[in-house]
Amino acid sequence: MISIKGLSKYFTSNKQRITAVDDLTLNIKEGEIFGVIGYSGAGKSTFVRLLNRLEDPSDGQVVIDNQEITKLNAKKLRLARQEIGMIFQHFNLLWSRTVRDNIAFPLEIAGVAKAERQERVQELINLVGLSGREDAYPSQLSGGQKQRVGIARSLANNPKVLLCDEATSALDPETTNSILDLLVDINEKLGLTIILITHEMHVIRKICNQVAVMEQGKIVEQGEVLDVFRRPKETVTRKFVEQVMGADDEDESVSHLIDTYDQGIIIRLHFIGETANQALISQVAKKFDIAINILQGKITQTQAAAYGTLFVQVEGDSEEINRAVSFIHDETSVEVEVVRHAE
Numbered sequence: 001m002i003s004i005k006g007l008s009k010y011f012t013s014n015k016q017r018i019t020a021v022d023d024l025t026l027n028i029k030e031g032e033i034f035g036v037i038g039y040s041g042a043g044k045s046t047f048v049r050l051l052n053r054l055e056d057p058s059d060g061q062v063v064i065d066n067q068e069i070t071k072l073n074a075k076k077l078r079l080a081r082q083e084i085g086m087i088f089q090h091f092n093l094l095w096s097r098t099v100r101d102n103i104a105f106p107l108e109i110a111g112v113a114k115a116e117r118q119e120r121v122q123e124l125i126n127l128v129g130l131s132g133r134e135d136a137y138p139s140q141l142s143g144g145q146k147q148r149v150g151i152a153r154s155l156a157n158n159p160k161v162l163l164c165d166e167a168t169s170a171l172d173p174e175t176t177n178s179i180l181d182l183l184v185d186i187n188e189k190l191g192l193t194i195i196l197i198t199h200e201m202h203v204i205r206k207i208c209n210q211v212a213v214m215e216q217g218k219i220v221e222q223g224e225v226l227d228v229f230r231r232p233k234e235t236v237t238r239k240f241v242e243q244v245m246g247a248d249d250e251d252e253s254v255s256h257l258i259d260t261y262d263q264g265i266i267i268r269l270h271f272i273g274e275t276a277n278q279a280l281i282s283q284v285a286k287k288f289d290i291a292i293n294i295l296q297g298k299i300t301q302t303q304a305a306a307y308g309t310l311f312v313q314v315e316g317d318s319e320e321i322n323r324a325v326s327f328i329h330d331e332t333s334v335e336v337e338v339v340r341h342a343e
């Protein structure tokens with residue numbers, strides 16, 4: 001759906017050249033929720049603004065749905081932009097217009113007739129869950145509701161792509177989650193391709209299929225979200241994973257567990273994939289004549305599957321324990337490692 005080749009953007013500030021986006025090449029598939037994460041100044045906003053030419057590139061090519069955006073003249077660009085919706089951190093609503101009239105605005109510009117416009121606006125209001133608030137002004141809405149207006153407005157002309165520039169950064173965690181759920185809902189219902197930029201790994205974890213990590217204008221790491229969680233290569237990526245999983249102090253915690261629990265064996269279960277952790281533990285406890293005691297763990301749910309580690313203490317007959325460990329190893333997708341054998 002989106003193909004980006006050698007995309008660069010330079011700014012000149014105080015006679016110094018700043019490279020905001022540096023020779024970026026990337027392909028994004030149709031229907032994907034693609035996350036771009038980076039710290040402040042990494043170039044994320046500039047990158048996303050190059051995609052609909054809110055910013056003109058210094059170099060490189062952007063093709064969206066077979067149209068070379070970077071080559072279009074002003075008139076054609078206006079039409080192409082109807083296919084690319086965008087939402088912003090600070091919503092960018094028109095304060096003197098009601099919810100209904102904010103959402104109608106892009107339809108007015110596109111020259112849609114009044115009756116059709118009204119029908120479409122109502123459809124969008126229902127889609128984003130704002131029924132009953134049609135006549136409210138932005139100042140009368142909560143942050144989450146304002147972003148719902150922003151989303152409805154961005155969808156008015158049936159875009160194929162939605163660009164989200166830190167769309168949840170001004171919202172509290174609960175409202176963030178409800179807006180992220182709405183984005184997933186829209187992605188599924190409308191088959192929309194979503195590019196989402198953020199500095200929060202939680203946002204990536206919750207809804208993205210793919211993630212690219214940006215640093216100093218470059219993509220330094222990219223892949224499926226679960227793979228990036230499992231094997232972050234770059235220091236910056238590891239820091240983002242730690243936002244969700246906590247710092248990697250596993251060696252220390254293993255020796256602490258070994259010292260504290262001196263009975264039975266201690267095993268480390270590493271969940272990657274579809275296996276639900278609770279189901280596995282109760283299944284093994286029922287199937288084998290052993291006692292399982294959960295000691296410590298960090299499990300998180302990514303868009304694709306559960307990911308994380310659990311330390312458990314297992315007590316019982318050593319042959320029965322071996323059978324249980326072999327069962328987990330052979331019959332499930334959970335990785336199992338005995339970190340302390342029986343005395």
Ligand SMILES: Nc1ncnc2c1ncn2[C@@H]1O[C@H](COP(=O)(O)OP(=O)(O)OP(=O)(O)O)[C@@H](O)[C@H]1O
Pocket residue numbers: 011012013018019020038039040041042043044045046047
């Ligand atoms: N219009 C501009 N003129 C000069 N420099 C700019 C301009 N826009 C961005 N920059 C510079 O480009 C770099 C990347 O900025 P950008 O806003 O894209 O980063 P970001 O990752 O989105 O960070 P933030 O989340 O803080 O906005 C920064 O060094 C910034 O100062």
